[in-house]
Amino acid sequence: MVLPTRLLMGPGPSNVSSAVLAATAQPTIGHLDPAFQAMMEEVKDLLRFAFQTENAMTFPISAPASLAMEVALVNLLEPGDTAIIAQNGVFGGRMADIAARAGANVVLLTFDWGTPVAPDVVAGAIKANPKAKLLGFVHAETSTGVCSDAKALCALARGAGLLTVVDTVTGLGGTPVEVDAWGADVVYSGTQKCLSVPPGLAPITFSDRAIGCIEGRTTKVQSWFGDLNLVLGYWSGEGGGRSYHHTAPVNAIYGLLKGLQDLKAEGLEARWQRHRDAHQRLAEGLRRLDLQFLVEEDARLPQLNTVRVPTGVDEAAVRSCLLNEYDIEIGAGLGALAGKVWRIGLMGETARPENVDRLLNALGEVLPDLRQAAVA
Numbered sequence: 435m436v437l438p439t440r441l442l443m444g445p446g447p448s449n450v451s452s453a454v455l456a457a458t459a460q461p462t463i464g465h466l467d468p469a470f471q472a473m474m475e476e477v478k479d480l481l482r483f484a485f486q487t488e489n490a491m492t493f494p495i496s497a498p499a500s501l502a503m504e505v506a507l508v509n510l511l512e513p514g515d516t517a518i519i520a521q522n523g524v525f526g527g528r529m530a531d532i533a534a535r536a537g538a539n540v541v542l543l544t545f546d547w548g549t550p551v552a553p554d555v556v557a558g559a560i561k562a563n564p565k566a567k568l569l570g571f572v573h574a575e576t577s578t579g580v581c582s583d584a585k586a587l588c589a590l591a592r593g594a595g596l597l598t599v600v601d602t603v604t605g606l607g608g609t610p611v612e613v614d615a616w617g618a619d620v621v622y623s624g625t626q627k628c629l630s631v632p633p634g635l636a637p638i639t640f641s642d643r644a645i646g647c648i649e650g651r652t653t654k655v656q657s658w659f660g661d662l663n664l665v666l667g668y669w670s671g672e673g674g675g676r677s678y679h680h681t682a683p684v685n686a687i688y689g690l691l692k693g694l695q696d697l698k699a700e701g702l703e704a705r706w707q708r709h710r711d712a713h714q715r716l717a718e719g720l721r722r723l724d725l726q727f728l729v730e731e732d733a734r735l736p737q738l739n740t741v742r743v744p745t746g747v748d749e750a751a752v753r754s755c756l757l758n759e760y761d762i763e764i765g766a767g768l769g770a771l772a773g774k775v776w777r778i779g780l781m782g783e784t785a786r787p788e789n790v791d792r793l794l795n796a797l798g799e800v801l802p803d804l805r806q807a808a809v810a
């Protein structure tokens with residue numbers, strides 16, 4: 435089967451370097467092989483670096499990031515607990531759904547799509563719900579391109595004794611994520627965004643407070659695969675002491691290791707700056723094309739740019755033309771923003787000036803035709 439080579443400028447997956455792809459093609463070995471176990475230790479160390487944490491419980495879940503969201507919530511919540519969930523896009527809504535399925539009473543705080551989670555509203559909800567156990571929110575909302583102030587939100591929660599669950603699926607490796615400095619409790623991500631590793635793994639980290647909460651549960655976690663107590667027997671047993679839980683996706687982890695080594699070699703500051711530079715270049719080009727951002731400048735994620743579709747332009751026609759004629763993928767709007775925006779990802783390997791220029795040139799060719807078609 436011959437697959438096309440695309441420039442991936444949507445909300446993920448992002449482009450994967452040939453070095454990471456080559457790493458995944460190394461010979462498969464057993465997931466309990468000492469050589470693989472040594473590799474797992476390196477992956478855990480590098481994830482601690484990426485998350486900027488000392489948390490011992492830091493590892494990749496063998497699943498896409500939705501399962502990390504589920505693992506975070508179903509392990510911390512027991513039936514009857516109260517969870518405050520902030521929603522300013524699609525993924526906060528998913529958190530609320532999972533928390534409710536875990537039997538929690540959900541206090542849902544909604545914010546306009548395209549705006550960040552407002553700390554004063556969260557503070558009010560914490561005050562009004564003194565028994566709440568946790569606060570969940572999305573740091574980097576992929577559906578809108580908004581960055582919320584994770585440090586302020588975690589500080590509010592911690593000050594009131596609440597645990598935090600922070601989704602930074604689109605944040606990690608693209609924008610500052612500082613788990614220990616934030617005082618966050620459970621933070622998870624995905625491999626397919628700014629880490630530029632193929633989809634299918636979900637890095638996650640747990641603070642000691644979160645582990646204490648899980649150890650103190652009075653009910654069993656209702657998900658067998660997601661029960662942290664069972665997963666950790668595999669991920670945290672010291673050299674050779676690991677017990678079988680599930681068959682780890684070894685080749686995917688080879689790729690993650692290489693992606694994380696590359697992140698470390700580049701350096702976090704340099705990586706974040708590369709994302710900001712790519713965003714700046716895109717913003718200047720979009721201005722020349724007379725296209726507007728959905729999000730105010732100070733809340734924008736450099737790696738996920740939501741751009742308003744001009745009146746009368748068929749947004750799907752633009753995406754399909756870019757894909758079929760230029761081999762460039764950009765994303766559609768999700769949920770309430772479907773049909774109203776495009777989502778342009780500048781994540782990981784994709785966040786390079788030559789890629790931004792290629793998209794801007796293509797848009798410069800495609801848009802005038804479609805604008806004229808809209809007028810005609």
Ligand SMILES: Cc1ncc(COP(=O)(O)O)c(C=O)c1O
Nearest residue numbers: 498499500525576601603604624
């Ligand atoms: C913010 C956010 N959370 C969770 C997810 C779910 O990730 P996955 O599709 O890997 O399950 C995504 C996916 O795009 C996301 O952007």
